[in-house]
Amino acid sequence: MADVPFRFRSDDVVADPAVTVDAFAAQTNATAVRIEPGEDARALLPFLDRLRLVEVNFPTFTDGRGFSAARVLREAGYTGELRAVGDIGVDQLSHLRRCGFDAIAPSAELDPAEAATAFAVWPEVYQATGDGRPPIWALRHTAGRGK
């Protein structure tokens, strides 16, 4: 079973191996899939109800396509585990969370204290990304808050 050092959900870790997007479309009983950077997350939208795990691979952290893939899935209503895997350092953690990842399995081990600092780096956020955090503009225009 995959080692997932950062997980922000309470259900059991999905043990099924994640298959490729092509294989997933062909296997009607598969519940876990892995997206590579060049693949379009929208191909999974017809199958959201049977999906329990989507792994999004970041072969290199400078390739940010996985951030969009995550938001596309969440915006379409996917509520299963969304796991970022690959070349992920502490400095990407907050951005991954903001885009909707609720599980992160970096290929190299991260220092837990540094990771904790990194997750908490932004006191507030400027954008609405569907991660549940109210953006600054909302705080400013909510009665009793902001100015």
Added chain:
Amino acid sequence: MYVYDQYDQAMVDARVAEFRDQTRRRIEGTLSEDKFRPLRLQNGLYLQLHAYMLRVAVPYGTLSSAQMRVLGDIADKYDRGYGHFTTRQNIQYNWIKLEDAPDILADLAKVEMHAIQTSGNCIRNISSDHYAGATPDEIIDPRPYAELLRQWSSFHPEFLALPRKFKIAVIASETDRAAMRLHDIGIRMVHNDAGEIGCAFYVGGGMGRTPMIAPLLNGFVPLDHLITYAEAALRVYNRYGRRDNKYKARIKILVHELGIDEYRAQVEAEFAHLQTQGIEPPIAELERIKAYFVDPTFETGLSDAIDLSNADFARWVRANTAPHKAPGYAIATISLKPLGKAGIPGDATADQIRTMADLAKAYSFDELRVTHAQNIVLPHVKKADLFALWQGLVAADLATANLDAITDIIACPGLDYCSLANARSIPVAQKISERFAASAKQDAIGELKLKISGCINACGHHHAGHIGILGVDRKGTENYQLLLGGSEGADTSLATIVGPGFSEDGIVDAIEKATNLYLAKREDGERFLDTYRRIGMAPFKETIYG
């Protein structure tokens, strides 16, 4: 001017803390240079030939006197006593130590400044018209929209690892002073038929090795959809932009390869979807921002007369001031292009920077602008104060009267600083300036925008110069190609290479020949560019190589 509230301040402070921690990890060795590089770039820190360079953001080119003063102090405290204003309205320091960078960011944060996303493959600092809020020819001040975009693009988690850098400009006049259509996204504020204000989006412009003029993406995006539309445009780029070849990774290549219609169709689909997601700030937020950009309290009943009995002053007024929307006021440009070898285009010493801050405080409602032509604008000067201002500039060696003249050269740092350069830019600029300053010819020539890049990356915007110079490497020696006919204005065009390249002295001679031909051929009121467009390349080629 926009003023931070507690949220903006908290975000910038958080960034300083984050970067301090990243720098510590780098110095201690737990963060490799490979991993650190993209992080430091997103804080404006480049490794150049001799030292680190730090690029500080000047959002839409607008600065207060207090901010300008701090920019001068940083030059003294952390650099060698000067700073370099850039073609994207920012300022950069060329001699920075890595361990000082977090402290500089902390000093900047105290005056609501930062270096966020001034480099790297992310949405860069938003640029705008340096005459915004002062010029009579705009339909509205474009800066509140730029500020809204600044906040949206700052630390946008989806767009911090784009295929390539992404530059946005926002303007609101027909006269394009920001090279809007040479940006990844150019936005022009426009009226629709119903008289409402909205945004015309242009996409896929840029310079670099494949210069392109941005085609129109959408002629009218309503104000309450601005952010949603921008997000859709960026998401399509993030999804499809090429990552296999960094020279083909800009959005201009994507738009070119997909075609604007297909790109538009994708953006519209994403836009329709994103409108269901509630990502657009309310109009109240735009109104909140706009309140910071109201006009200063201009005096009324002022005379427009200026005493021009001092000939040097008269020359400066004619060259370096522009009409203001308020009677009795002018827009004054401080040229950072001293004649001949007296300086480097765009550079200012710490003392000069502080002097400009003081002059802005005394004469321009506390406000300055950085222009993409690497000069400084005092946007709101009473005509009655122009003489005193000019005297202050003379005392600081800042009164060069050459705005938009052939010696008002844009030059990239070139081989003197830049590790990518093929050739030096600065000495060529100085030689040209020297040649034309010595004769009275620069006055006779009038408006002539000359731009120099030290390599094909085109940071000196040579494609958009009436005359452009491109440094190339020819069998190990520096060689310069000459281009004619570019423009970044409302009539945007890309310059064309004339023919075989020249040596450093040869290029200066070639430019002199080209301008001589212009002087001989020009018709009433024609600028160099107009004559070139009328008579074409052939006569120039003949004169230059014949």
